[in-house]
Amino acid sequence: MGLNYQSTRDASYLVTSSIAVLQGLAPDGGLYVPTELPQINLDFEKIAQQSYQKTALQIMGPFLADFTEEELKDCIQKAYDDKFDNELITPIKKVGGKYYLELFHGPTLAFKDLALSILPYLMVTAAKKNKMEQEIVILTATSGDTGKAAMEGFADVPNTQILVFYPQDGVSPIQKRQMLTQKGANTFVCGIEGNFDDAQTKVKELFSDEELRQKMAAKGKVFSSANSINIGRLVPQIVYYVYAYGQLIKEKQIRPGEEINFSVPTGNFGDILAGYYAKKIGLPIRQLICASNQNKVLTDFFQTGTYDRRREFYVTSSPSMDILVSSNLERLIFYLTQNNAAQTKTFMEKLQKEGNYTITKDMQAALTGFAAGFATEDKTQSAIYHVYQKDEYVMDPHTAVASSVAADFAAETPTVILSTASPYKFPRVVLAAIQPASLKADDFELIDQLSQLSKTSIPANVARLKTAKIRHHTCLPVTEMKDYLTKILEL
Ligand SMILES: *Cc1c(COP(=O)(O)O)cnc(C)c1O
Numbered sequence: 465m466g467l468n469y470q471s472t473r474d475a476s477y478l479v480t481s482s483i484a485v486l487q488g489l490a491p492d493g494g495l496y497v498p499t500e501l502p503q504i505n506l507d508f509e510k511i512a513q514q515s516y517q518k519t520a521l522q523i524m525g526p527f528l529a530d531f532t533e534e535e536l537k538d539c540i541q542k543a544y545d546d547k548f549d550n551e552l553i554t555p556i557k558k559v560g561g562k563y564y565l566e567l568f569h570g571p572t573l574a575f576k577d578l579a580l581s582i583l584p585y586l587m588v589t590a591a592k593k594n595k596m597e598q599e600i601v602i603l604t605a606t607s608g609d610t611g612k613a614a615m616e617g618f619a620d621v622p623n624t625q626i627l628v629f630y631p632q633d634g635v636s637p638i639q640k641r642q643m644l645t646q647k648g649a650n651t652f653v654c655g656i657e658g659n660f661d662d663a664q665t666k667v668k669e670l671f672s673d674e675e676l677r678q679k680m681a682a683k684g685k686v687f688s689s690a691n692s693i694n695i696g697r698l699v700p701q702i703v704y705y706v707y708a709y710g711q712l713i714k715e716k717q718i719r720p721g722e723e724i725n726f727s728v729p730t731g732n733f734g735d736i737l738a739g740y741y742a743k744k745i746g747l748p749i750r751q752l753i754c755a756s757n758q759n760k761v762l763t764d765f766f767q768t769g770t771y772d773r774r775r776e777f778y779v780t781s782s783p784s785m786d787i788l789v790s791s792n793l794e795r796l797i798f799y800l801t802q803n804n805a806a807q808t809k810t811f812m813e814k815l816q817k818e819g820n821y822t823i824t825k826d827m828q829a830a831l832t833g834f835a836a837g838f839a840t841e842d843k844t845q846s847a848i849y850h851v852y853q854k855d856e857y858v859m860d861p862h863t864a865v866a867s868s869v870a871a872d873f874a875a876e877t878p879t880v881i882l883s884t885a886s887p888y889k890f891p892r893v894v895l896a897a898i899q900p901a902s903l904k905a906d907d908f909e910l911i912d913q914l915s916q917l918s919k920t921s922i923p924a925n926v927a928r929l930k931t932a933k934i935r936h937h938t939c940l941p942v943t944e945m946k947d948y949l950t951k952i953l954e955l
Contacts, residue, residue, distance in 0.1 A: 502526030619648025701738030766836035
């Protein structure tokens with residue numbers, strides 16, 4: 465049967481890749497993992513000459529085994545086009561002896577665009593393959609980045625609708641404007657009176673609301689999720705690790721086969737897990753450096769073998785990494801147990817019930833290949849400041865965390881820092897580090913200053929925001945979310 469997907473908690477539960485994309489999460493609450501590792505011929509000299517799109521086909525094809533080459537080519541072509549403002553899609557900049565892999569050239573200026581611009585096409589293709597005729601309704605609660613990237617990806621994709629709920633006072637002014645100006649007849653954005661957790665909890669409730677499900681079914685609709693545990697988000701992220709390696713060869717920075725490190729600003733553990741898969745299929749990676757902010761639950765895990773979410777939660781300047789339960793870590797745990805689903809399930813249940821678990825000595829010994837560290841708010845600010853002073857390169861706070869942590873490790877191995885967001889998305893935090901005197905201005909004035917300081921032009925998608933029409937006006941108490949949804953979906 466070739467490559468299928470199983471649950472991390474049950475080896476006997478098998479589905480095709482297209483069903484895994486449609487379901488997101490396995491019915492037992494586990495995460496889907498491939499039943500075998502695909503054999504991919506990584507001819508580095510050839511990859512160095514390949515386009516991003518060609519590399520995407522080469523890497524994604526074997527993981528998404530029941531998609532035809534033609535279907536995948538079509539998805540890739542629609543996803544990675546001129547909505548990215550750099551034809552390399554993920555260009556690399558050499559700064560101060562390190563390499564910054566810029567993953568923010570997509571429509572919402574954050575790395576989530578790499579996965580969320582292709583996920584809608586993978587879902588629609590998967591639905592067709594499985595003769596599923598319902599309309600797919602994506603429900604998302606967002607703290608800022610994911611909701612916008614998902615809407616941008618699903619906007620006007622036939623047979624889909626997307627509803628995004630965000631805390632009306634819990635996102636940055638730029639993020640809010642990005643969402644409220646969203647185009648697309650099938651996109652709906654709604655502010656809620658409450659915080660992100662309130663929105664998230666309610667969305668989960670709506671997902672499992674039986675009355676809603678029946679009304680949806682009667683209208684030919686079905687809920688789905690664009691959450692980062694979906695393999696349709698994970699697999700596209702493997703591509704840029706391989707592509708980056710090819711680019712370094714092309715630029716004569718490394719020799720084919722030479723080992724390199726990647727430093728990854730980490731929250732839900734999705735991005736770095738894609739790097740782990742890249743290593744598993746043969747990319748010469750010495751270390752994957754897991755970089756955290758003050759919420760350093762992962763640093764502690766890698767250092768002690770104990771994962772413990774019972775701790776204080778900090779709101780930091782890198783909000784997309786403010787996470788205490790990194791969902792995708794479950795897949796690494798599964799591999800550390802040598803693919804033991806029963807054991808993985810035990811750890812995850814302990815985490816849910818008691819808030820912590822400790823892996824075995826053998827599992828800890830298998831963690832070679834990972835390094836971990838964290839950056840405090842001070843260190844993050846200081847990284848932004850120093851890299852700018854020395855090399856005139858301006859980083860966003862998430863990238864700065866990875867840059868700061870990478871600096872703590874030996875420099876002999878060429879190191880790529882994953883730059884997950886554009887500094888233009890966080891102008892206030894960035895300028896506070898570089899030029900605090902400017903902070904009285906409004907965000908759009910700060911953006912102009914940022915452009916002057918960094919000698920880069922303002923991305924079109926940011927410039928456009930200033931005059932873009934506000935298209936979404938709804939804001940509700942959490943208790944009215946269900947009525948709102950019923951009305952929008954005409955149930
Ligand atoms: C989501 C996000 C991260 C964290 O990525 P994970 O896959 O959740 O680990 C880091 N930086 C930015 C800018 C993000 O939006």
